[in-house]
Every structure is written in C-alpha cells, then in structure tokens.
Amino acid sequence: MSLCTTTPAVALDKATVLEVYRKSYRTRSAEEAISRQLRAGKISFSFYPVTGQEIAPAVLTGLLGPDDQMVTIYRGMADVLARGLPV
Numbered sequence: 001m002s003l004c005t006t007t008p009a010v011a012l013d014k015a016t017v018l019e020v021y022r023k024s025y026r027t028r029s030a031e032e033a034i035s036r037q038l039r040a041g042k043i044s045f046s047f048y049p050v051t052g053q054e055i056a057p058a059v060l061t062g063l064l065g066p067d068d069q070m071v072t073i074y075r076g077m078a079d080v081l082a083r084g085l086p087v
Contacts, residue, residue: 023058057082
C-alpha cells in the first residue's frame with residue numbers, strides 16, 4: 001500500500017509564471033542589496049532573509065484578492081514585497 005497520492009498537474013499560463021518569477025526575483029534582489037549594506041556597515045538592524053523560500057509568497061500573493069489580508073512573521077519582507085510594497 002502506497003501512502004503517496006498523485007495530484008493532477010496544473011498548467012499555469014505564461015503570464016502567471018512570469019509574474020511569480022518577477023516577484024521572486026524582486027525579493028532576492030532586495031535581500032542581496034540589504035545584505036551588502038549590512039556587511040559594509042552602512043546599515044544595522046536584525047535581518048532574517050528568506051533565501052530559497054521566495055517562491056511561497058510570490059505564489060500566495062497571486063492567489064489573494066486586493067482586499068485580502070496576510071499575517072506574516074519576522075521574515076515578512078518577502079510577503080510585503082510580493083504584495084507590491086515599494087522597495
């Protein structure tokens with residue numbers, strides 16, 4: 001007996017895939033810029049990157065409507081960037 005189940009594949013249109021990529025890239029770029037500034041000593045604060053997990057908020061925010069709300073934790077920068085907050 002197998003515990004694994006198969007889920008039907010969901011085809012995403014090109015525009016959706018590009019939007020998820022754009023949001024993920026934006027988060028990674030912002031994190032890299034912040035990390036450079038922290039290493040250079042130009043800024044100083046607690047920073048919790050989401051490196052490697054950028055895709056989750058990029059996909060989630062694409063499923064939310066304009067009036068939907070999100071609750072984030074201390075690694076919420078990716079969530080607000082994916083939601084459209086200006087860098």
